[in-house]
Amino acid sequence: MSKGKLLLRQISLNLFLVLIIIQPNLAATLKYDPPTQGMPSDRTDGGSRNHPPFPTTLQYDPPMRGAPGDRGDAGSRSPYDISAISPATNLGLTAAEYPTFWLYVPTRISSRLSIQLILRNENKQVIYRTTFEITQGKGIVNFRLPKTAPPLEIGRKYQWVFRSEDLTRYGWVERVALKPEIVSQLATATPRQRVLIFAQNGIWYETLTELAELRRTHPQDAEIAADWAALLQHRLVRLDKIVAEPFLPCCTPEE
16 A cells, blocks of 8 residues: 555544534534524414413303203293293303393383392302392393492302382302413404304303493494304303393382
8 A cells, every 4th residue: 555545544533533523512612602693483382381372253151050040931922921041951151250140131121120139158048138120121130239239259159139010030150269370361352253262161240241232333244143043052052032132221229
């Protein structure tokens, strides 16, 4: 072998040894330094653990349990035969201290119709009683529990009773606590998204109240009208007959 070839082989061997020695040091010093501004992407994670994705359609998911009650027949034509707008199971959930109750008046009222509301706790003790008047019909009317009443407590059930003339309607409301991620989601939701979130979590009273307000203020909105029909026609609600009924002025308690 010529001296030139021997020299070339020795140089190659030395270069190989140098690379073996310095390669670990190079790997240890290499760092990925991504740009602080990314490019547009269509990647989505469908929400995080603290912020679930917003629902897009109304899917009312009530608790699969009920309670004794009589909400009335929304198909009656007697002006005094009022009906409570509540689930057919006679139990509705709320997250509010002072929920809003809803009634249906089947025919026009010639004068004034006095309604008594009684609220009892689970021990059958009356914790609130008031009387309010309905001056118009036929249609849907609401009564918000005033702050002069005791606030509903989380984890407690209460029996509500509406009385008019010789008629009595009754059912139950249970106050529940919302999960922190739901509270966070509601804080950034649009009015319609709030309705869908409440419905998805089975919160009857807030679903009905906030959706009714949207229906009242946006009567021509087809999406909201579809949500309203979907809620009242739910298999555990079954109030199809009042889907197209008008809203009446809200009630205030008599002093």
